[in-house]
Amino acid sequence: MAKRKRALITGITGQDGSYLTEFLLAKDYEVYGLVRRSSSFNTDRIDHLYQDPHESDVKLRLVYGDLNDASSLNQIIKTLKPDEIYNLAAQSHVRVSFDIPEYTAEIVGLGATRILEAIRDSGVMSKYYQASSSEMFGNSAPPQNERTPFYPRSPYAAAKVYAYWMAVNYREAYDIFACNGILFNHESPRRGETFVTRKITMALARIKHGVQKDLFLGNLESKRDWGFAGDYVEAMWLMLQQDKPDDYVIATGQTYSVKDFLIEAFGYVGLDWEKYVKIDQRYFRPTEVDCLLGDSRKAKKILHWEPKTDFKQLVRMMVDADMACVEKQIYGTKGRR
Ligand code: NAP
Ligand code: GDD
Secondary structure (H helix, E strand, O other), rough: OOOOOOEEEEEOOOOHHHHHHHHHHHHOOOEEEOOOOOOOOOOHHHHHHHOOOOOOOEEEEEEEEEOOOHHHHHHHHHOOOOEEEEEEOOOOOHHHHHHOOOHHHHHHHHHHHHHHHHHHHHHOOEEEEEEEHHHHHHOOOOEEEOOOOOOOOOHHHHHHHHHHHHHHHHHHHOOOOOHHHHHHOOOOOOOOOHHHHHHHHHHHHHOOOOOOOOOOOOOOEEEEOEEEEEHHHHHHHHHOOOOOOOOEEEOOOEEEEEHHHHHHHHHHHHOHHHHHHEHHHOOOOOOOOEEEEEEHHHHHHHOOOOOOOOHHHHHHHHHHHHHHHHHHHHOOOOOOO
């Protein structure tokens, strides 16, 4: 029997980590997830995948560590000798990165370097996936592809640019199989509730059920290329299955404004968004990224990857999930009677 491949995922408790774990377990990988210590449980998104470590043939295990702590990363990588490492952990909120720029750089930038150094130092030569971001393009005119210059507009984006170049450098200097997935925004019912799409769908469900009156937002004019996270994790895996490491843009090739998202979501449940949305300056950023629109022809040609979910399907999937979630909160596990 062929030996199971072993993957280490940092950020396993996040949106992408949960979908990637499902994807790799379905491919019969042995998955190790790095989790940081928290005073309350932070594993909601992967609880349905949990396996009792006392059982036999356990395929998912969690290990404590932190991207801020090189010694834990060195130890974990030396001991586990993973075939593949997916570095998804981050302080991933752009607006928050203006409030905590130093911490953001520490985790997003230096955290990636710590993993690359641990790979080099261990001699294990695990393949490495870096969660790079379309935010790195910032002010560069759309459409953006692998040859578009970076012009970061936030501490988060600047830190991601540093991590991107460190992955490229370790590939060129030490022959490490390091890939950058430059992913455009991707969303899902598991999206964190402070990102704009989920903030909208959650508020909408609460408004529809009469338990919230208003929705406070910032800039409604910015445009994003929004895809479904479940589609995007396949692209991460595909990058590490190629003969040569490389960098790829992953996107839908369609862009919509925050206002478009509001129109689609509120329209779907028969409400007029303008009656509920109020503007609050606190949600604006000191520097904004006006328009992201990805050109992922390289991924299509080499990885044979294409998104399966369009904007309308994504919005409806998120609204349906949050309507069910709010109903459960209000009416209990039996739902609406
Ligand atoms: P997310 O939901 O915010 O998840 C972030 C994950 O990182 C969580 O598991 C979090 O753990 C973990 N983490 C944060 N700080 C850590 C630390 N110091 N040490 C260890 N783990 C830490 O993010 P996501 O949307 O899944 O995104 C995954 C990655 O892709 C991120 O690197 C993000 O920057 C990048 N990205 C995302 C998108 C997108 O549209 N979603 C697009 C491009 C790139 P806790 O659960 O304990 O907080
Ligand atoms: N979060 C948030 N909250 N954003 C708002 C709000 C609000 O109340 N009102 C308007 N927006 C606008 C933001 O100004 C931005 O232009 C847009 O909605 C999207 O914001 P987010 O959902 O926070 O995502 P993001 O584009 O800044 O960053 C996400 O995508 C990046 C990839 O491009 C994050 O997932 C990053 O980690 C990721 O790298």
